[in-house]
Amino acid sequence: MFRFRFRDEKNRYELTELAKMFVPAEELDCFAEDGDFFVIPGPDEMDRNAQKRVLYGYMSEKTGRELKWGTLTGVRPLKLFNKLVRQTGSADTAAEALKTDYLVSDDKADLLRKVWNTQSVLTFDRSPRAVGLYIGIPFCPTRCLYCSFTSNKYSRDKADAYLNALEKEIDAVSRMFSEKGLYAESLYIGGGTPSSLEEDQFRRLTDKTAASLLSPKTAEFTVECGRPDSITECKLKALLAAGCGRISINPQSMQQRTLERIGRAHGPEDIVRAFSLAKDAGVKIVNADLIAGLPGETPPDMADSLRRIMDLEPQNITVHTLAVKRGSRLIEQDKDLSYSGGDAVYEMLAQSYGTLGNAGYSPYYLYRQKHMTGNMENTGWSLSGCESIYNIRIMEEDQSIIALGAGGVSKLYYPEEDRVERVANVSNYEIYIDRIDEMIKRKEDAL
Numbered sequence: 113m114f115r116f117r118f119r120d121e122k123n124r125y126e127l128t129e130l131a132k133m134f135v136p137a138e139e140l141d142c143f144a145e146d147g148d149f150f151v152i153p154g155p156d157e158m159d160r161n162a163q164k165r166v167l168y169g170y171m172s173e174k175t176g177r178e179l180k181w182g183t184l185t186g187v188r189p190l191k192l193f194n195k196l197v198r199q200t201g202s203a204d205t206a207a208e209a210l211k212t213d214y215l216v217s218d219d220k221a222d223l224l225r226k227v228w229n230t231q232s233v234l235t236f237d238r239s240p241r242a243v244g245l246y247i248g249i250p251f252c253p254t255r256c257l258y259c260s261f262t263s264n265k266y267s268r269d270k271a272d273a274y275l276n277a278l279e280k281e282i283d284a285v286s287r288m289f290s291e292k293g294l295y296a297e298s299l300y301i302g303g304g305t306p307s308s309l310e311e312d313q314f315r316r317l318t319d320k321t322a323a324s325l326l327s328p329k330t331a332e333f334t335v336e337c338g339r340p341d342s343i344t345e346c347k348l349k350a351l352l353a354a355g356c357g358r359i360s361i362n363p364q365s366m367q368q369r370t371l372e373r374i375g376r377a378h379g380p381e382d383i384v385r386a387f388s389l390a391k392d393a394g395v396k397i398v399n400a401d402l403i404a405g406l407p408g409e410t411p412p413d414m415a416d417s418l419r420r421i422m423d424l425e426p427q428n429i430t431v432h433t434l435a436v437k438r439g440s441r442l443i444e445q446d447k448d449l450s451y452s453g454g455d456a457v458y459e460m461l462a463q464s465y466g467t468l469g470n471a472g473y474s475p476y477y478l479y480r481q482k483h484m485t486g487n488m489e490n491t492g493w494s495l496s497g498c499e500s501i502y503n504i505r506i507m508e509e510d511q512s513i514i515a516l517g518a519g520g521v522s523k524l525y526y527p528e529e530d531r532v533e534r535v536a537n538v539s540n541y542e543i544y545i546d547r548i549d550e551m552i553k554r555k556e557d558a559l
């Protein structure tokens with residue numbers, strides 16, 4: 113048991129999060145009152161980050177572990193990097209500060225610096241009227257082993273009822289946009305797996321979205337087609353006709369046994385077929401998601417999957433780290449995987465980043481989540497000129513994102529206060545259908 117007393121009440125959450133990156137929560141007592149405990153000094157003695165460094169030093173010595181991201185516990189390390197660049201006036205100095213003040217390793221500081229380099233030459237629509245739009249479709253053909261999202265097994269009747277409610281919300285948001293002069297800079301249909309809808313339903317969704325929410329100023333329209341076995345020529349035609357220029361096909365692995373283990377109903381050959389269909393249909397940008405650290409996988413498995421994915425020539429490749437989350441089947445199988453799998457994942461990521469960099473891809477966005485194996489990161493890689501606006505801006509948190517559908521959490525950005533306010537739809541899709549008028553009212557009140 114690791115026993116502490118934190119003298120800075122306001123830093124308690126961050127300190128506890130940092131300690132949990134070393135050992136599971138059940139091995140921590142952060143409220144120790146008597147007996148032996150380690151004291152983290154309070155704000156009268158040192159600032160918050162120095163408190164974290166003290167805790168880091170203690171945990172590192174006791175566990176023999178080091179964290180590649182040092183004392184950083186947040187989801188968006190690039191936000192901190194941007195702040196450091198503004199403060200110091202130089203990306204080099206910001207990278208040095210990451211290493212000395214936040215104990216970030218050389219390779220992760222370098223990765224962040226590269227993401228910053230990529231983003232620094234891109235342009236975005238900075239008008240306060242330009243927002244990001246997200247539409248969630250909470251159905252999938254099967255549930256993945258690691259899934260903790262709002263995902264339900266697809267059925268035709270349920271999906272019809274859901275689309276009826278969603279169309280009501282789309283109409284309401286379209287009306288609100290007209291009244292407020294807002295427009296979508298980027299539009300993202302995700303989930304779930306939108307392409308798990310049947311062809312007529314899928315066309316209904318893409319047509320409705322295009323007719324009601326696309327603007328001549330919309331620079332990017334993405335539709336997630338995550339499961340390769342849900343993609344058909346007819347669906348690709350529908351999304352292209354609606355103006356979609358980017359799709360995401362998410363193999364996660366090219367290893368047959370891994371796909372079976374994670375609960376996929378398709379094999380690697382379906383992935384190859386899906387990419388070929390997308391290419392033949394003329395989809396401009398295809399993203400492929402891969403996950404490092406899937407159960408049973410080794411670094412050579414990951415290297416093989418990446419090579420086979422790169423042979424399919426996607427413009428974007430997003431390398432995720434497996435997160436072992438509450439609500440997933442995975443956590444019941446191995447709740448400590450995020451601790452025990454760290455070294456292998458580190459090797460997989462280092463190898464993948466080298467391969468991608470050599471092939472002309474650059475890292476363009478990066479984020480972290482809780483419970484990621486080895487406390488690593490997710491990184492989006494792109495060929496030049498194919499970077500996703502939506503992915504970058506949602507991580508910056510300097511633009512309002514309006515989210516429709518079950519589980520959608522809108523984030524309203526107030527630039528004067530540099531503050532984000534969240535407005536959530538319910539995540540259960542049946543309750544969403546029943547309470548659609550209330551969901552719309554919440555948005556009207558917030559906007």
Ligand code: SF4
Pocket residue numbers: 251252254255256258259260261262263303304305338339
């Ligand atoms: S495809 Fe995504 S949303 Fe669907 S079950 Fe798998 S992880 Fe969950």
